[in-house]
Amino acid sequence: MQRIIKLQNIGLILFSVFFMMGCSDDDTTYKATDINIEEAKLLDFPLMGIKPTGIEIVQPEIVDNKEVTYGDIKITLPSTITSLENIAAAITSKELNLSKFSVSPGNTVNLSFEDGKVHVFTISAATGDKEALLHYNVSIIKEVSPVSETLKITGFTFEKSKNPSLPNDITITKIVEDDDGIDKIYILVPLGTDFTDLVPTITYDGATLYYSQDPSTTVNVLYPSTATSFDFKYPKTFDLTVVDKNDDKQKKTSIIVDVVNPVRIETELITIPDVKKGERLLYFPGITKWINQGNHKIYYNYRKGTTYEDEDLIVIDNTYYYNIFTVDRDIPIDGLIPGESDNVNVLVWPLSEGTYKSTAVFYTQIYENSFGYNDSYDLFEPVKVKVTSNIIK
Structure with a gap:
């Protein structure tokens, strides 16, 4: 009997030990x-x-x-x-x-x-x-590589939808970029356009756009976000300034609005009175007028001088060739403003008898104090004056 009890006690002890070991494992494992x-x-x-x-x-x-x-x-x-x-x-x-x-x-x-x-x-x-x-x-x-802002005016248009008096959309004619100075944009509208009431559509590469119409001040006005009419008529100016997102870099652009044919000749066909052969040079001042019908002052210092077409040359001794006519324009030293006119003059050199003719071709360059000499001489339509004269005995 005692042996049976001892065996039972041993069994209980072993069970307790295994139970405690099982509890110890559960305490160190996360389920x-x-x-x-x-x-x-x-x-x-x-x-x-x-x-x-x-x-x-x-x-x-x-x-x-x-x-x-x-x-x-x-x-x-x-x-x-x-x-x-x-x-x-x-x-x-x-x-x-x-x-x-x-x-x-x-x-x-x-x-x-x-x-x-x-x-x-x-x-x-x-x-x-x-x-x-x-x-x-x-x-x-x-991340996307940052794109540097060019600070450029990328588009300037007078849309017909915003300017009903225009025949169609008018876009940029010429851009002149100046890395160290002021860029220029030329936009040419039809003759007769009302310069005082034009609504531009502008696109640009930069954070903010400002404008100014007073060249005597550096104050810029935030360009409006809605369609706005501006006065471009001389002597008004129109300058745009694009500023970068950090507000520490900027680029200025002058907008020049004019017509493709700013000069008109009052009389294009001129007949000089008969002159006698061998006389000294004869000067005919004010034989006709030229008129500034554009929107900017026309400057006297032309980058492209007068040329001649259909000219009759006098040949002397089979060696020397002379043009009978020289045609020029008077112009004030500070320029001819819109609406004003001045003389066209003809110089005749009567070296030989006969009927002579020549066509003088005038080129135009505009000028404005805000941008000085410029690259406009190749933009505008030239005008012509046809001259005829008889040289008699």
């Missing part, structure tokens, strides 16, 4: 049902040797301590990064409690994020059954 998976969320996502310019983390959706929706991590790298190949995570205990959780792929795995590839990173329990708890879709992109 999914015992873990608060909110603690498994990633707080950041550093990369090995790369500093992102931005990171956006959308945490997984958790309901009743279970993941319902994967999280999303979107990382932006500097535009100077040449490749999205061989990128590894660098997750530490600052981002995740590594005594409780592990992340896969680990920090030693290099991945490619080229062509928009997305990789799933899984957070699991660090011990026990290591059940997957949370997931993150991780994507990496490069």
